Amino acid sequence: MRRSFPFSAIVGQDEMKRALLIAAVDARIGGVMVFGDRGTGKSTAVRALAALLPPVPAASAGYQDGSARKGKVPVPFVDLPLGATEDRVVGALDLERALGAGEKAFEPGLLARANGGFLYIDEINLLEDHIVDLLLDVAASGENVVEREGLSVRHPARFVLVGSGNPEEGELRPQLLDRFGLSVEVRTPGHLPDRIEILKRCDAFERDPDGFAATWEKTERKTLRQLARARDALPGVAVPDEVLGYAAQLCMAVGADGLRGELTLMRAARAIAALEGVAEATPAHVAAVAPMALRHRLRRNVLDETGSTVRIERALADLAQAA
CATH class of the missing domain: 1.10.8.80 (Magnesium chelatase subunit I, C-Terminal domain)
Structure with missing residues (x-):
C-alpha cells in the first residue's frame, strides 16, 4: 500500500491543519471546508491525518445481515469523484432480488466505505447541490438511509466531511456552506524559505518514502498521542x-x-x-x-x-x- 506523506512534515498551512485536528477530535464540528489555490496540499493533509490515526474496527456489515467483520482496518479515506451518481454515493438496493427472493440486497456506497474515517470532495463547489445537501445531512446525523419502492435500509455513516474548492471556479450556495463547521483558506506560500523547504521535503519523500517517514516518526507519534488524549478528555x-x-x-x-x-x-x-x-x-x-x-x-x-x-x-x- 502506498505510504502517505507525514502529517507533521507538511510545511505551513497551520490553519488547515488545526481545523482538521479539531474535526478529528470532535466529529460533531460538522466537517471542514477548505478554499484556496490548487496544489497547496489540501488532499495531502487530509490523507496524511487519516493515515496517522490508529486502525479502527472493520466497518460493520449490520446493514446486510447483522454480522460484523472481525479485526481492524486503517482509518478510511474516501475520495468522492465529481461525476459520482447518487446510487454510488448512498448505495443501491437490488429491487429484483428484493421482490423476487424477499431479501434486502444492498450494495454499499461511498458513505458506507467512509464510515469511521474521512470523506474528501475536491472542487465541491462543482458538485450537484442535491448531492452536497445529502452528504451534509448524513454527516450531521451519522446515519445513511436508502429507500426505494417502499424498501428501506439504514447503516452507520459517521465520517469527517472535508470539501475543497477554488472560489474562482464557482461558489458554494451560502445555505450549504453555512452547514460546514469550519472554513479555512489556504494560499500558495509566498515566503521563499518555505517554498524551498517544501521542495526539499517532497523530493526526499519521493526518493525514499520509508526513510522520510522514519525521520518524522517521533513527531507523528507525539501528534497521535495528543489526539488520543484530546478525544478522551473532550x-x-x-x-x-x-x-x-x-x-x-x-x-x-x-x-x-x-x-x-x-x-x-x-x-x-x-x-x-x-x-x-x-x-x-x-x-x-x-x-x-x-x-x-x-x-x-x-x-x-x-x-x-x-x-x-x-x-x-x-x-x-x-x-x-x-x-
Missing part, C-alpha cells in the same frame, strides 16, 4: 458561561445568522482546549477558532468591502478593548 472539558457569553457577543457583533456559529465556536473551543490538555475552555480559545468558525457565515455588507476574516478580527479587537 467530554470533561468545561465551557463556562463567561465563554459562552463571549462567543454569543462575537456572533452578534459580526452579524452571524442563526445559532450554528455559537455552537461551532463552543465545540471548537472545547476541542482546542482538549488538544492543549487543559480542563476548561477560555475566551482565548474562542478567539483562536473564531475566523475558521465564522468567516463563512457572514452576510456580505455592501458598505464594508473588507473580507470576512478582517471583520472578525476587528470584532475580536473591539471585544478585547471593551473587556
Whole structure:
C-alpha cells in the first residue's frame, strides 16, 4: 500500500491543519471546508491525518445481515469523484432480488466505505447541490438511509466531511456552506524559505518514502498521542458561561445568522482546549477558532468591502478593548 506523506512534515498551512485536528477530535464540528489555490496540499493533509490515526474496527456489515467483520482496518479515506451518481454515493438496493427472493440486497456506497474515517470532495463547489445537501445531512446525523419502492435500509455513516474548492471556479450556495463547521483558506506560500523547504521535503519523500517517514516518526507519534488524549478528555472539558457569553457577543457583533456559529465556536473551543490538555475552555480559545468558525457565515455588507476574516478580527479587537 502506498505510504502517505507525514502529517507533521507538511510545511505551513497551520490553519488547515488545526481545523482538521479539531474535526478529528470532535466529529460533531460538522466537517471542514477548505478554499484556496490548487496544489497547496489540501488532499495531502487530509490523507496524511487519516493515515496517522490508529486502525479502527472493520466497518460493520449490520446493514446486510447483522454480522460484523472481525479485526481492524486503517482509518478510511474516501475520495468522492465529481461525476459520482447518487446510487454510488448512498448505495443501491437490488429491487429484483428484493421482490423476487424477499431479501434486502444492498450494495454499499461511498458513505458506507467512509464510515469511521474521512470523506474528501475536491472542487465541491462543482458538485450537484442535491448531492452536497445529502452528504451534509448524513454527516450531521451519522446515519445513511436508502429507500426505494417502499424498501428501506439504514447503516452507520459517521465520517469527517472535508470539501475543497477554488472560489474562482464557482461558489458554494451560502445555505450549504453555512452547514460546514469550519472554513479555512489556504494560499500558495509566498515566503521563499518555505517554498524551498517544501521542495526539499517532497523530493526526499519521493526518493525514499520509508526513510522520510522514519525521520518524522517521533513527531507523528507525539501528534497521535495528543489526539488520543484530546478525544478522551473532550467530554470533561468545561465551557463556562463567561465563554459562552463571549462567543454569543462575537456572533452578534459580526452579524452571524442563526445559532450554528455559537455552537461551532463552543465545540471548537472545547476541542482546542482538549488538544492543549487543559480542563476548561477560555475566551482565548474562542478567539483562536473564531475566523475558521465564522468567516463563512457572514452576510456580505455592501458598505464594508473588507473580507470576512478582517471583520472578525476587528470584532475580536473591539471585544478585547471593551473587556
